[in-house]
Amino acid sequence: xxxxxxxxxxxxxxxxxxxxxxxxxxxxxxxxxxxxxxxxxxxxxxxxxxxxxxxxxxxxxxxxxxxxxxxxxxxxxxxxxxxxxxxxxxxxxxxxxxxxxxxxxxxxxxxxxxxxxxxxxxxxxxxxxxxxxxxxx
Numbered sequence: 001x002x003x004x005x006x007x008x009x010x011x012x013x014x015x016x017x018x019x020x021x022x023x024x025x026x027x028x029x030x031x032x033x034x035x036x037x038x039x040x041x042x043x044x045x046x047x048x049x050x051x052x053x054x055x056x057x058x059x060x061x062x063x064x065x066x067x068x069x070x071x072x073x074x075x076x077x078x079x080x081x082x083x084x085x086x087x088x089x090x091x092x093x094x095x096x097x098x099x100x101x102x103x104x105x106x107x108x109x110x111x112x113x114x115x116x117x118x119x120x121x122x123x124x125x126x127x128x129x130x131x132x133x134x135x136x137x
Contacts, residue, residue: 003055
């Protein structure tokens, strides 16, 4: 069963997919979207879901360091509900605290330029969210 991981931001959505066995996550793409129009990424996600035979979606849930859920976390919950209703797929909200910082650190250690980091950081964060979920299964 293939699983898709999403790192949902206000302007971009990082996308990762698992292998068939659900062991590894690979960063796939970053979708530009407009958070004020929740449907703005629908067609691109639909294409990915169909091409990769996605059966489940893991969405990063940004929690505050004290475990509470703030505005970004509520936005992720809303988006998860939208994915379930539109694509009829189960969604799992996964604690994503520090994944973007961890992705940034990996890219810095790999000496990736600032310009290139900006292009891949969201899909790398999505990959880390999905891999975290896969590792705990």
